[in-house]
Amino acid sequence: MTVRLRAHHLLCILTYAGKGYNPAFVANYDTIAGRIAGGEDVVLVSGPDDICAPLLADADPHCHGANVVRRDRQAAETLAELLSRPVAVGERLVLDDATLVHMREAFARGAIRRACTGCAWAPLCSSIAGDGYAEVRIAAGTAT
Template sequence: MTVRLRGHHLLCLLTFVGEGYTPSFTRNYHDVAGRLSAGEPIEIVEGPDDICAPMLGLAEAHCRNENIGCRDSRALAAVADLLGFPLGPGSVLILDDRRLQNLRGAFALGSVRAACDECEWSALCTRIARAGFAGAVVRGAPSTCFLKS
């Protein structure tokens, strides 16, 4: 199986510490984090993904807003630049420990955070990054160097 993720969730997963929109959202995110930490591949998708799933039935779900699609595009461009290969819908990668550390380092420096503009969670993510990502749930899988576009 693969974890289906939209672009900006590649950044959100870096600082997920167990907070979220609803209890079901948070439980689901913990499940997704466990799958990623175990080395399950990520498939980049457009629109709602495995993290969004618990929110899809709610009228106020932001995952279908046009501005979220723009956030996805900005995040994918920044992450692709950092990792050195193109990313878009259909791309598959494993978040191994080396990639996770590279992403967290760039996130802490602010170089991959253009997609975080106007995000309601940005201040929390900044605090987590400044604390060295203490309490972050996602752990890098053992290095395997796997990528398919």
Template structure:
């Protein structure tokens, strides 16, 4: 199978340690982290993705907000620069060990964090990156 991810979740997966918006959200993200760690392919999508699924029954879920769409755009630009490739809907990729290391290094150095401005999880992600990504679930 292929995991559908919106661009800003390419950054979120780097620091995911099992914390989330709800128990259902966390269970779902834990399963996705396991699939990513096993080498499952990612397909970039526009809008809510497989990580968002547990939130979508709520008509006010932030997944559809313009601010999140803008976050996706910024993340696609930053990750695209890092990879030297266009990050847009339909693109497929795998997060292998080399890409994970390069992505985490760029994240820790602030080179791919434009999309993180204003995110409620930013301080936690900064702390995780500063601690060498200890405890993260995508390996």
């Protein structure tokens, strides 16, 4: 199987530590984190993805908002530069240990965080990165 992610969620998964919008969101995210940690590849999509799924029943899900689309664009641009490869809709990525470590190092030093500007979760993500990613659910070295 393949995990469907929008571009800015490639940044979010770096610091995911079991916190989220509501219990259904967290349960779903935990499942996705387990799949990625287990070695499933990721395909980039436009718009709502597997992480967004529990929020789509909301009256006005933020998943469709202009700010979220902007975050996707900015994340794709910075990650493409960092990874020296296309990060665009339809591209497949394997988030192996080396890739996660490389992305997390860049995230911690702020090199790929342009998409995080204005995000309510940014302080939590900064704290997790500052603590060396000790709490994350997708830890380097967990892939099977």
